[in-house]
Amino acid sequence: MASGSEEGSGFPADDYESLIATTDVELLKRAWRNEKAAPEILHFQTALVQRSREQIQLMEETVEEFGENGTDPLTVSLYQMDLDRTQFLLRSYLRIRLQKIEKYMFHILKTDVWSRLSEQEQKFAKRCTDDMERHLEQSVLSRLPDGYQSILKQSVASEEDDMVPEPRLDTFVFCKSKGSIEAFQLDDSKEVVDLVADDLYILRYNSVKPLIESGQIDLV
Amino acid sequence: MAGQSDPYISLFSAQEVEFLGEDEMVEIVPNMRMDPLNLICGDFGPFRPQIATQVPLWLAVALKKRGKCTIRPPEWMSVDKLTQVLEAERNSLREFQPLPFHYVEIARLLSDHARDDIPDVYMVRSLIEDIRNVRFHKVETGLETIHERTHAVKLKNLSAMEANIVRPFVVRALQAFYKHDSPEMIPQPDTTAIRRRQVADRGPKRDRRY
Numbered sequence: 001m002a003s004g005s006e007e008g009s010g011f012p013a014d015d016y017e018s019l020i021a022t023t024d025v026e027l028l029k030r031a032w033r034n035e036k037a038a039p040e041i042l043h044f045q046t047a048l049v050q051r052s053r054e055q056i057q058l059m060e061e062t063v064e065e066f067g068e069n070g071t072d073p074l075t076v077s078l079y080q081m082d083l084d085r086t087q088f089l090l091r092s093y094l095r096i097r098l099q100k101i102e103k104y105m106f107h108i109l110k111t112d113v114w115s116r117l118s119e120q121e122q123k124f125a126k127r128c129t130d131d132m133e134r135h136l137e138q139s140v141l142s143r144l145p146d147g148y149q150s151i152l153k154q155s156v157a158s159e160e161d162d163m164v165p166e167p168r169l170d171t172f173v174f175c176k177s178k179g180s181i182e183a184f185q186l187d188d189s190k191e192v193v194d195l196v197a198d199d200l201y202i203l204r205y206n207s208v209k210p211l212i213e214s215g216q217i218d219l220v
Numbered sequence: 221m222a223g224q225s226d227p228y229i230s231l232f233s234a235q236e237v238e239f240l241g242e243d244e245m246v247e248i249v250p251n252m253r254m255d256p257l258n259l260i261c262g263d264f265g266p267f268r269p270q271i272a273t274q275v276p277l278w279l280a281v282a283l284k285k286r287g288k289c290t291i292r293p294p295e296w297m298s299v300d301k302l303t304q305v306l307e308a309e310r311n312s313l314r315e316f317q318p319l320p321f322h323y324v325e326i327a328r329l330l331s332d333h334a335r336d337d338i339p340d341v342y343m344v345r346s347l348i349e350d351i352r353n354v355r356f357h358k359v360e361t362g363l364e365t366i367h368e369r370t371h372a373v374k375l376k377n378l379s380a381m382e383a384n385i386v387r388p389f390v391v392r393a394l395q396a397f398y399k400h401d402s403p404e405m406i407p408q409p410d411t412t413a414i415r416r417r418q419v420a421d422r423g424p425k426r427d428r429r430y
Contacts, residue, residue, distance in 0.1 A: 025261040029240070036231055055260050074286060075254060081282060082259040088239070172394045174383050186371045193372050200383060202373040202390060204398075220383065 024051050025086055030218055032093045037174065037219035038212065039205055040167035041100040041108065044118040045093075052090050059083045097121060105129045106152060106164045173205045177217045184211075232384050240380065241325030242278035247292040250283070277326060281333045291334040296320065297327060299340050302347040309354045314362065316355055316377035324352065324381040352382075359386055366393055368401045 031045045063083060066076045101108060101121060105128045108114055117125060133151055141149045148154070152161040181195040186207045195201060200220065211217045232240075243261070249272050256265035257279075264275045272292065275283075283289040295301065296319060305317045320326060327348045335341050359375075359382060366373065373390070375383065 023260075023262055029243070033240075059260055072254070074288070075257070078257055078279065078282060079259065081278065082257075082261055085239075085278070086260045168395075170395075170398065172391045172398075174387060191371055193374075196376075200375040200378050202375065202394065204371065207371075220380065 024048060024055060025089070028052050028086070028089050028093065032089050032096075034212060034219045035093055035096050039169060039171050039173075041097060041104070041113060041116055043116045043213070044097070044121065046118060049090065049093075049118075052086065056083065056086055056090065059086075098124065100167075101125050102128060104165055104167055105132065106161075107166045110152075110161070110164070169206050169209075171205050172202050173208065173219050174200060174202055175208055175212075175217045175219050176200055177211075179216065181211070181216060231387060234381075234384075237322075237380050237384050238325045238329070241322035242281075242329070243276050244320065244322050244326055245274050246277050246280045246294060246326075246330075247272050247274055248280045248283065248289040249292065250289045252288050254288075277329060281329055284334050284337075291330060291337045293330055293334070293338045293344075294320070294326065296323070297330065297338065297344060299343050299347065302344060302351065306347055306351050306354065309351055309358075314358065316358065316375075317351075318377050319351075319379060321380050323379055324348070355379075355382060363390065363393070366390075366397065368397045370394060370397060 027045075027048055031042075031048060035042055059079065060083065063076060063079050066079065097117075098121070101117070101124060104113075105125050108117070108125055109129050114122065114125075136151055141151065147156040150156070150163075152164055154162050176199070177195040177197055180197045183192045184195055184207075185192050186204065193201075193203075195217070208217060212219065249270060250267040251269050252267065253269065254265060254267040256263055256267075261276065264279065265273060267273060267289075280289065280291050284291055296305070305319065308317050327344070330338060331341055331345050338344055355378075359378070362375075363386075373394070
């Protein structure tokens with residue numbers, strides 16, 4: 001679902017805008033902003049990350065070649081800056097995801113959020129939870145009375161897993177819509193709003209989640 | 221503002237907002253020859269002396285720092301235009317004037333690095349400062365209209381930096397209202413919004429005392 005659905009959504013009619021909006025850097029920037037602003041971890045942008053990695057690698061080789069064949073140092077430094085900016089975006093994107101995984105690992109592990117992680121992220125999450133479980137087990141849980149030793153529950157009396165930190169999905173996010181969306185239903189209320197293209201709104205994350213996934217709105 | 225140092229509360233650092241602003245396009249007039257640049261973020265150039273071309277702000281600033289170009293300040297960054305904006309900003313109690321989403325960052329970067337390319341740079345700077353202040357005051361007054369049934373807030377023309385600064389407070393306020401929003405609270409016009417607001421402000425302190 002990563003990039004395919006995003007590219008299909010309606011871009012502004014302005015040719016130049018839409019041309020810019022389709023570069024991978026622009027898509028990566030959008031993914032980075034969304035990931036940063038969303039309370040929970042979003043779907044990993046597999047194809048986009050793969051493409052960005054390839055472009056970064058290609059550019060690294062180009063810059064190296066430039067160094068060898070005596071290209072004007074100014075040009076080289078500009079290519080290097082562009083490279084640095086793209087690398088920053090990619091690294092920051094991956095890091096925010098790791099932070100979220102660390103924060104919500106038990107929640108991620110026991111829900112279908114698990115499928116939003118990349119293969120490497122799943123490995124990381126598994127190792128994280130294993131380590132954390134072992135650590136808590138050794139330092140605290142094993143010394144507690146029977147019935148209080150679960151890592152997920154306060155005690156056996158708890159019906160739900162009440163010791164698992166979960167992201168707050170009812171929080172509010174700042175977002176911008178790319179096209180106009182008429183009579184958009186805000187989840188639990190009967191209210192509807194018309195979202196005008198390019199205007200800034202503060203809405204409940206829960207209610208706009210599908211629009212983020214379909215790429216119709218961006219978090220800012 | 222409180223909470224700005226906490227990355228979980230204030231989402232984007234000022235540097236990150238500036239980073240985003242650096243991708244806005246500006247027009248430069250190079251004074252040298254350089255082949256087109258095929259960058260990851262797009263293709264720019266070719267660069268020919270005296271022939272204007274569009275590049276992202278970061279590229280413009282990089283060239284400017286090395287004395288390779290002059291930057292043409294965007295149209296909205298003139299004393300005339302900004303004076304008009306300031307006036308309109310003052311005359312309208314609620315609405316924000318349309319300015320680029322990254323106007324604060326663009327103006328800052330240009331007046332830091334391309335001072336000699338901006339006519340009346342000091343005037344421009346102080347106008348931007350005034351506009352920011354007026355707009356900020358408006359944001360603060362606007363927040364008073366948030367009440368317990370607020371499910372959506374529209375901030376037309378609010379800029380990136382402004383949104384980022386008010387975000388921690390607004391989000392917490394909306395969350396608090398959302399949490400305390402219970403069916404038996406029947407909203408009454410006018411005064412309730414203000415009274416409720418004060419109640420919400422004092423709420424946490426009282427809790428702590430118990």
